[in-house]
Amino acid sequence: MIRVNLFKRLGIHTLFFSSKDKRLASSIKLIIGRKPLNLSLYRLALTPSGLGEETAKGFKISNERLEFLGDAILGSVIAEHLFKKFPYRDEGFLTETRSKLVNRETLNEIGIKIGLKNTLEQVVSTRQFIGNKSLFGDILEAFVGAVYLDRGYKFAQKLILQRILLHMNVEEMISTVTNYKSKIIEWAQKESKMVEYRVLRVNGNQRFKEFVVELNIDGEAMAQGKGGTKKKAEQEASKNACEVLGIPI
Amino acid sequence: MIRVNLFKRLGIHTLFFSSKDKRLASSIKLIIGRKPLNLSLYRLALTPSGLGEETAKGFKISNERLEFLGDAILGSVIAEHLFKKFPYRDEGFLTETRSKLVNRETLNEIGIKIGLKNTLEQVVSTRQFIGNKSLFGDILEAFVGAVYLDRGYKFAQKLILQRILLHMNVEEMISTVTNYKSKIIEWAQKESKMVEYRVLRVNGNQRFKEFVVELNIDGEAMAQGKGGTKKKAEQEASKNACEVLGIPI
Structure with a gap:
């Protein structure tokens, strides 16, 4: 060698x-x-x-x-x-x-x-x-x-x-950090859809928390996201929804 | 130093x-x-x-x-x-x-x-x-x-x-290589849903091909996947759908 x-x-x-x-x-x-x-x-x-x-x-x-x-x-x-x-x-x-x-x-x-x-x-x-x-x-x-x-x-x-x-x-x-949530909200306004973020559950204890958020569009579950804060979980869910809906990021 | x-x-x-x-x-x-x-x-x-x-x-x-x-x-x-x-x-x-x-x-x-x-x-x-x-x-x-x-x-x-x-x-x-397509089909049978894979388009030319496949569930677009073969694109779409639907992989 x-x-x-x-x-x-x-x-x-x-x-x-x-x-x-x-x-x-x-x-x-x-x-x-x-x-x-x-x-x-x-x-x-x-x-x-x-x-x-x-x-x-x-x-x-x-x-x-x-x-x-x-x-x-x-x-x-x-x-x-x-x-x-x-x-x-x-x-x-x-x-x-x-x-x-x-x-x-x-x-x-x-x-x-x-x-x-x-x-x-x-x-x-x-x-x-x-x-x-x-x-x-x-x-x-x-x-x-x-x-x-x-x-x-x-x-x-x-x-x-x-x-x-x-x-x-x-x-x-x-x-140009992407704000996925605002992307979804913009899209929903244009398409006249109802957007709702719902906390499904919170895992963990006082010290450690994980939020699981579901994004509903016109009452239908579209995507989920997880994160240490509600805001992060919502961003994550929005990002996933952008992918599903084919919204350009 | x-x-x-x-x-x-x-x-x-x-x-x-x-x-x-x-x-x-x-x-x-x-x-x-x-x-x-x-x-x-x-x-x-x-x-x-x-x-x-x-x-x-x-x-x-x-x-x-x-x-x-x-x-x-x-x-x-x-x-x-x-x-x-x-x-x-x-x-x-x-x-x-x-x-x-x-x-x-x-x-x-x-x-x-x-x-x-x-x-x-x-x-x-x-x-x-x-x-x-x-x-x-x-x-x-x-x-x-x-x-x-x-x-x-x-x-x-x-x-x-x-x-x-x-x-x-x-x-x-x-x-234990995961077959995402079979996961989706199993799930659909259990939930009595209709699954359909549809080739949206094929990019490229004779030498190079990229298939874009859409996965429909009960007639609604759920996820997309891309790949060099139809099979790969279907797997990719199924994988994405598993994530959206929360099907454990």
């Missing part, structure tokens, strides 16, 4: 690269700042799900597994960043802010900005993916997974903070 | 520990295998949300922020573990398996098993938290967050794999 790594760190493996491999490796270097040690990881990250070859047993090789891994790494790096950046904000704020930062649309834009489109075009024509709106967001996540496997957590963390987070306007996203 | 760390690594800071601190530090050592460098992180992890003091500005100090961080670290370590353990399973399986492993109930049991109850009792009486069923799961997550901040990613990873995952019966959890 150590010998293989040394071999790679010295760059000896690149002697066996085809000219296509070399081009791919340099364009990855432009994104991550270093030459890739294991090029095949990055090649996998650049394999969108529609494209992967099918193996004998019907298992499709694509970047979706790497996307799962990269999503998790991205989540924990951003979690730590927000944890340290906002020492006086509660976990609800942190969760909300993270999910705003790591949404499909933002990731897709960033993927294009940091050059994944150019890189993908070296491997395959991107025309065939016109219908796929989260193509570069998915590739970005898979790419983070590849970087993590290739170079470890600290390297991936640095990449995320210095090259990805850079494109996220944290301050702006925070100022 | 380096000087402080050296100071701590040599254990000089423990000379100033009260006897209570010393007891707490040794009981943490029993769990993580090393003496804590920054004891206050662990003390924070052992501060359940009902208990925290309120600061001047109404901000409550509790372990909830650490829980947010620990949850993310736990998520990415388990993601990598599953990614490597199951090289031939798709991302749907990986996501599903992870959310089964990292559920409140399991974490709570593990928290007690690895000794967090004993540790917490050194700081505060646990009687007052009887209503809180996820007390030790929450503390476990916060504890992971504290370990990560105290000793870094690799150390936290080792702890999770060697001391937490050990108590998770991965094989057993996998064999």
Whole structure:
């Protein structure tokens, strides 16, 4: 293991690269700042799900597994960043802010900005993916997974903070904290529906409380929410109802 | 920074520990295998949300922020573990398996098993938290967050794999993969409701497809789901409906 790594760190493996491999490796270097040690990881990250070859047993090789891994790494790096950046904000704020930062649309834009489109075009024509709106967001996540496997957590963390987070306007996203309850009330007024929030039960004791709130629309239960305060539970229920009703958030 | 760390690594800071601190530090050592460098992180992890003091500005100090961080670290370590353990399973399986492993109930049991109850009792009486069923799961997550901040990613990873995952019966959890669609159909039969799955639209082109399925109950839209196949989209819609209808999963 150590010998293989040394071999790679010295760059000896690149002697066996085809000219296509070399081009791919340099364009990855432009994104991550270093030459890739294991090029095949990055090649996998650049394999969108529609494209992967099918193996004998019907298992499709694509970047979706790497996307799962990269999503998790991205989540924990951003979690730590927000944890340290906002020492006086509660976990609800942190969760909300993270999910705003790591949404499909933002990731897709960033993927294009940091050059994944150019890189993908070296491997395959991107025309065939016109219908796929989260193509570069998915590739970005898979790419983070590849970087993590290739170079470890600290390297991936640095990449995320210095090259990805850079494109996220944290301050702006925070100022648009979504008030789900007001979304529901607005919607109800427009649709002339009756909205009612009802506390179903309160779990716990004096020290620890959990409210369970039900959101009724025209007398019919639409969604539930839980939280340490009635307000939080109502927000949660409203958020769920937005999803059910397809109200854009 | 380096000087402080050296100071701590040599254990000089423990000379100033009260006897209570010393007891707490040794009981943490029993769990993580090393003496804590920054004891206050662990003390924070052992501060359940009902208990925290309120600061001047109404901000409550509790372990909830650490829980947010620990949850993310736990998520990415388990993601990598599953990614490597199951090289031939798709991302749907990986996501599903992870959310089964990292559920409140399991974490709570593990928290007690690895000794967090004993540790917490050194700081505060646990009687007052009887209503809180996820007390030790929450503390476990916060504890992971504290370990990560105290000793870094690799150390936290080792702890999770060697001391937490050990108590998770991965094989057993996998064999009980939830079929959400059958849950919904069972429920509908019991409640004499009509269930209908309807493909709303198909996004994408020949190469890339995304199905959007709506689940109707008695002719009313209840939930939607998206996926690369009709089956996946139906599962997703059923899962969402289970949440809305409060069907236990």
